[in-house]
Amino acid sequence: MDIVIRRAEPGEYEPLGEITARAYLQDGLLDFGESDEYLSELKDVAGRAAAAEVLVAVENGRLLGGVTFVPSGGPMADIARPSEAEIRMLAVAHDGRGRGAGEALVRACVDRARATEGCARIVLSTQRTMHGAHRIYERLGFVRTPERDWNPIPHLDDITLLTYELTL
Template sequence: MSGLSVRRAGPADFPAVARLTVAAYEADGQLKSEHGYATVLADVASRAEDGEVFVAADDATGELLGSVTFVLPGTRYAQLSGPGEAEFRMLAVDPVGQGRGVGAALVEACVSRAAELGCSAVVICVRSGFAAAAQRLYQRRGFVRVPELDWVPLDGVELLGLRLELVSGCPGGR
């Protein structure tokens, strides 16, 4: 991952994170006929209150190329995680930064954070029919499809559940 750094986002990063997240979702076609999801994606301050927002930056320019929100069960943005699990959401890579390993670096930051916290697994969801590159990334990293985690938050929006086993036997784990 030469040339990239991943760190926790600070308030000064929030406007850039909002822009790149919405741009990435729009470029992928995921915001067509959505009911306010762009507003949720752009509210980085709320995500940072209830989780950890990580950013990937170009080492040479400092430009933010991607972001992700890491959450634990029971927090506002957690959708799938149960006891002993972590979850990440809203992984976004700026369209100009794609193909540089930004997504993989952000996934690794979340997996590392989950392991650091003693979690037994990381769970995520991906939108069916979208983000084929992201689904390949998750599959290469070892995430497996768990149909029991699939869900439909809105008509026409099917989310597929994926899980990565980390360490078994942690307190509260499954």
């Protein structure tokens, strides 16, 4: 396996946005009312890269997927508290799955969190149906934190996001 994890380059922002949006759409993860707004956020890799660190998984020059790593106190954090980093928008193209790209992206985020001074934990939110991602998180030592579960769209009760954390 020749998967390389590195910082996204500007020429990859648009293709990564498409991979991310397509992954969420094909997995049925955008079937709620404000999906158009979140779809725009998923596609806005340049905006994410300006506020956080966007990493990509590349195999033999082919973009497989990406993730957004939000360092402790970063403006893109949804649930991170002081001394916590956050993982956001992990996505791997459907035809690139099963090769270890998702796990390699999560491992790279964990490594970055460990290298961040004062960072004690890394946290993330996930949808109930993201079973493949849950398996990756649990295999890497993340534990569920149900007391932190939250709803990004309060008027829709069925959109509660599950949370996980890894103590570093």
